[in-house]
Every structure is written in C-alpha cells, then in structure tokens.
Amino acid sequence: MKILIADDEKNMRWILEKNLKSEGFAVVSAEDGEEAFNLFLDEIPDMVILDYRMPKLDGMEVLKRIKKINISTPVIMITAHGSTDAAVEAMKIGAVDYISKPFDINELKMTIFKALNIDKLNKEIEYLRDLSTEKFDNKIVGQSKKMQEIFTMIDKIADTNATVLVMGESGTGKEGIVASIHNKSSRKDMPYIRVNCGAIPENLIESELFGHEKGAFTGANSRKFGRFDRAQGGTLFLDEIGELSLTLQVKILRVLQEKEFERVGGTEVIKSDVRIIAATNRNLEEMVEKGEFREDLLYRLKVIPIWLPPLRERKEDIDLLVEHFIGKYCKETNKEKMIIEKDALDLLEAYDYPGNIRELENLIERMVILCADGIIRASMLPKEIVKGAFLNKKDLFILPEEGINFEEVEISLVRQALERSNGNQTHAAKLLGMSRHALIYRMDKFHLK
Template sequence: MAGEKILIVDDEQGMRRLLDRVLSREGYETVAVAGGAEALRELNSGDVDLALVDIQMPGMTGLELLERIKEFDPCLPTIMITAYGTVESAVKALRAGAYHYITKPFETDEIKLTVAKAFERERLLAENRYLQQELAQRYSFAGIVSESLCMREVFEMASSVAVSNANVLITGESGTGKELMARSIHFNSARKEKPFVVLNCAALSEGVLESELFGHEKGAFTGAVGTRKGRFELAHEGTLFIDEVGEMSLNAQVKLLRVIQEQEFERVGGSRTIRANVRIVAATNKNLEDEVRAGRFREDLYYRLNVVNIHVPPLRERREDIEPLARHFMGKFAAEMGKAVTTLSPRTLSCLLAYDWPGNVRELQNAMERAVVMARGSAVTPRDLPQGLHGQDEICLKVPERGGSLTELLEDLECQLIIQTLRREEGSQTRAAEVLGIKRTTLRYKMEKYGLLERGE
C-alpha cells in the first residue's frame, strides 16, 4: 500500500482531517481538498490512485465530480461518502462507475477495509489487463517466430479464418506447432475474451473421452461422486481445441458430430439438454482422408471439421526458420535460467541446419533448453547440443598410411585429436583441455611439442 496516492474530497474540514489522518497512518500518500474544482486540478497535476468523494458538496456535487473523474480516467477507483445514504443516490453512484458507497457516520475500520479492497481489486484488474495484453502479443500472428515464405502463407490463411466462426482442421507432423496455431486463431477472433479449452483425444480412453467432452451427472457411473461440466460446456461462446482428433473412436465421433450439428448435448447420465455455442478447432498428425477411406473416421464428421484446412509444414521444409527459432529459444531459456548465453557458434549453427528435426519445433526447443543448461560461456557450442546433433560434428581420426613405430602413430593420432578438438571448441584451449581431460598447461606443452602454437591452432 505504501506510496499509493489517495485524493480526499469533502467540504467539511473535520472530515477531511479525519480521513487524512486515518489513511496516512495506513501508509498511503494523501491529499485533501474541499471541492470539485480543486479535485480536478489535483487530478491534472499529479498521479492519483484512488478518490474518496463526498456526495453532498456545494457547487459541484460528488456525483458530478464522479462523472468528470470517469471522463479523466475511467479506471480510477472512486469511493463515495455521504451522510444522506439513500438507495437512490447509492444506485446513481454505482451506475456512474463508483467502486463503493459508504454512509456517514462510519467506523474508521470500514474506511480502511474498503480502501484496501478497492486497491486489491484494481491490482487484479491491472494484472488481468496485463495478461490479456501478453496473450494478445504472444499469440499474434506477427509475433510468431518465422522467416519462411511457406509459414507466412499459413499465417495469412489463419488470420483470415480467425475473424470467422468457421471450424478449422489443422494438420501437420507432431511438434510443428499446431496448438500454437489454434491458440493464435482463438486470440485473434471475436471469441478471444471467452474460454480456450483443450481436449487431447490421444490421452483419454473412450469411456473417459465422452465424460470429458459432455460432462456427467452425479452417480452416472462408478466414481462419479458429483456433477461435472464437460469441455463443450466450459468452452461456451469460446473455442474448443480437439487435439489428435484422429484418435477418436467411431462411437465418440457420432456423438461429436451430433453436437456440431445441433449445438446441444446431454451430460453422461443426464437428460437435461444443454446448448453450447462453441467453435471447434481440431488438429491431427494423421491423414484423415486416408482414415476415411479405411473406415476409421467418419466422412461426414471430416467435412464438418475440415471447413478450413491449415497445414503446418515440418521444420525440415522451412529451414529458414531454424536459426531464428534457435536464437529465440536460446534467449528465452537463458533469461529463465539467469545465464549470460547470447550467441550460437558458427559450428553449432551448422549442426542445427544440417539436422532433419523429426520432432520439429518441439525437438528444437528441447535441444536449445539442454544447450543453455550445458553452456559454460556466452556461446552455445556443438558439445552443448544433444548427442544426436553434435554427433554430426564428431571428431574423426585417420590412421596414417605411412609406416612407423607404435609411438609415432600414437603421437600422430594425438596431434590430430588436439587439432580437431581445438577447432570444435573454436580455439578455446581451456575448453579443449576440459574435453580432453587434461590440464591446460599439459595441452600447451603438447601443442608446442607438435608445433601447433606456431601454426595458430
């Protein structure tokens, strides 16, 4: 509460002094004025976090001042105080935007509690506004990390369909970012203030899936100890994201089709019809046309879901995105871990670009998290990457074709090993010594022995 500024507006000097003394002792910064004109000047001259306004004042009344305050700052919490507490004046004050209404005479504890609650409510509202802004930025199509032309085309299609209520089917391999695309569609639609509810069909058995979709009544089955809302009910007026929809059984598909067609359902074990206005975005890594031909997916449901199809290409088909995504994840995890990891070494970038990424963006994200954990300096090096990636940059020693004693052959191989380790560690003798398991002074001795210092290795 310390530092929050409260504007007190009351024509009675004794009341101003009382409120000023009570709130100052609570740690608030206070300024007390006698009328509306002074109050408006104070609002214009400095930051005010809350206003306490008497309703009955000569000249500009408290209700008139409240209207002016809301014109100046609609979010400023205002508490009205009056000795003439009528239902009519209370309703007018609340309708005009007052946070609360207190009647004289009052206990000082009531003032302190009401002010504290007003600040707590404002804090929660500010936090909610911040989170909404964060969501809007996080899931804006412009904010998704990508430089490839094919993904720009995907974003354009998704942006166009977002403003509609059409059902969307998102296809693509595992890890390509289908859920991120679904969330972006939701948060760029008119439904963005309503729920975004997720259902993963692959994680649920058929019996559980029906209860998760439609909810259940108490006693509907063993273990149903209470009534529970399903995902459709929770997503009312919002978006239901059905992930791995290709894993849904034929029986569940029939029930899903009915809800899409009728926009109504009953909970498991219930008879009451519940209506739900829900937009469906489904995703799958299967080819649903093949599933339809094989009789594993209903054709009518497929067409209901596939009003608009958005295909997210795998990472290997948009290699232009590998570097910006890797740098994005590196920065994200470095910030989370408090590590000063800021760059990707050239050889690290070569490893990333050469890999096919069967796990797509999810695999790249995991690889960069590990790399930041393992990094010992400001740069991510190949040895920081998972084995499957830096394995492409493994040291390869060649046995000399010329003859020689065993000692000479071993020295030749040792020289090769030192050279390649230094190159892989980008010239860092300290890191090369650590990789080789020797002291840096020993490494320097061997480099001098093989003439590597003169060669600039």
C-alpha cells in the same frame, strides 16, 4: 483483504472499523490525511476509504498522491451532504465511488463490495490480457515459403466459423497455429479452450467434453459444465482428435452438424455456439480405411485443412526460431541477451530434428541456462546434434573460391581436437577419425604439444 479508513471523527472511525471487521476485513485507520498517506505506503491496503475534509492533508490531496503511487487501488470518497462538485472532482482523479454523509452503513458496505468486485474483475481481465499476449504473440515464427503460405491461409480463414483440421508431426507447433487462428478472429475476446483428447481417460472424456447432470453416474454429486459449455462463443481446440473413440466421434459429429449437444445423464438440448478446430499427428485417412475413424467426421473436420511441415522441411526458419527462443529464455532466466556463433548455428541448421520445433526449443533453453559468458558455441551442443548435423552435410567442408592453405586447416583441426580432448591423444585421434600413431605423426610434423 485490508481496508484503510481515514476520517478525523473518532466515532466515525470506530463505527466503520467495527462493521468492516465484522465482515472479515482487516482494518487500519488514520485521523488525518498525512497519517493516512503514510499508512498507505506502509500497509499497502486493498482499498482506501477517505473523508473529503481532514486536517494536515485533505482527502483530495491524499487521493492524488495514492493514484501516483498505485493507480489501481480502489478509493471510496466520503463527502459532505450536497457536495456534488467535490464528488465529481474525486471521480475524475480516480476514486471508484463516493458516498455522502450521513449514510447508512449497509449502503457503504454495498459500495465497498461493488468496488472490490470491479477491482477483482479488472485484475482478472488484465491477467487474462497478459496471458493472452504471452500465449499468442510471436508463437509461430517463420520466413520459409511454406510458412508464409500458412500465414496467408490463417488470415483468410481466421474470421470465419469454418472448421479447421491442423495436421503435422508431433512438435511442429500445431497449437500455435490454432491459437493464432483464434486470436485473429472476432471470437478472440471469448474463451479459448483446449482439450488433449489423448490425455483424458476414455471413461471420463465424454463428461469432460459435454458435462454431466447430478446423478448421471456414481460420483456425479452435482451438475458439471463441460468444455463445450465453457467454450460458448469462443473456440474449442480438440488436440489429438485421432485418439477419440468411435462413440465419441459420433457425438462430435452431431455438434458439428446440428450445433447442439446434451450433457451426460441429461435430456436438455443445449445449443452450441462454438468454433471447433482439431489437430492430429496421425494419418486420419489410414484410420478411416481401418475403420478406426469416421469418414463423415473427417470430411466435417477438413473443411479447411492445414498441413504443418516438419522442421527438416523448413530449415530456413531455424535461425529465426533460434533467435526467438534465445530471447524467450534469456527473459525467463533474467539473463542478458545472448549471441550464437556461426559454427553453432550452422550445426543447428544441418540437424534434422526428429522432435521438430519442440526439440529445438528444449535445446536452446538448456544452452541458455548453461551458458556462462553470453556466447553459445558449437562446443556446447550435445554430441547427438553435432553427429547428426555432420551426417546430413553433403560436404563436411566447403572450399572457398580463393582456395585454402591445407596445412593451416590440418594444423587447426589437430589443435582443436587436442583442446577438446584436454590433450588426450587417443580421444583426439578418435575425433579426427585417425589412429593415434597418425595423430602423433602430425603433432611432430607441426610441432604441436
């Protein structure tokens, strides 16, 4: 942490340097306003302490110049005794605080630490705001009737405390739905905590959820706050809740019913102000029948059920998703916005996506990275995508109303097969589903080489 001191009194600079260095700060100092501003540009300090009266440039002018360069740098102004007007003016320009001469060095240290803490909090808030915007904005995309119904449901339930269960296959975007509910609720400025119930070992997940007291088990050397503690006032997202053991299901049920819990090894009853939203890709009704999931917990979770359809059932959303992911990964890879050819988009819309949106997103990321000229073409798509798309099409080709010249279509297909196979006749024939002799016949017929 580096602090710039600007004061024309040598003794004052010496005292400030000595005391601040003893607190672990790196210190640079200037004896006039011009030197102070040049040092600010060169050293990029974390904080500036400015004397109001200095030669060449006074403290107020230096403050104005600093704020034009970096408005977030905290500046403390040192003013003469009784210079209230100067202090008020400095605060209006952007100083975080001021201190009047003569001052106690400990008083100045307290002012410095307070200003640095405020600056740290402001940076954390800005970081979290950016993170929140990145995480929640444009997370769920869809124009299909099914998705519009889900968006309407989210708007209705977001600002309630109702428990929500989001169901759907892996990769359908369940976390985006949960995040959207939280972000549209009155809890949006409070914690949003996610727990993947299937990713934490069974012997650790109780402590992870509820925390533990010191000495609760071997290795518990201090009290630990769990996810329920951290989510107080906000939302706790229990992803893959079907993976929880029956024992833990009882404890979750208690939190839902009684709004309270106890840490592992503790006796203190802790009140819970947490909204629980759960998600699963498993059939919980079947699990209830098999005795693997508690029926009473299922009823508590399904106050508001949301079924998220697989991508194959909302193919009218694929073009929007493709556009969204192209924009996202062009930005991440610092590439100019790309376009996708209609043939490539048609193939993407015909494919069934067993991995759902996650599979489509990974595919677009790969093509954006590999694309060299800003155009995503059908020839860039993986073979399994092309093959799956053609198997799903009822008609491989759609006959236009005005008809076609069949010979031109045949010539075009033979030429494309030869180009894609780099002139390898055997490979080209395989692409066209014919024998090599049949291909050679057509090449001779259409004078193709």
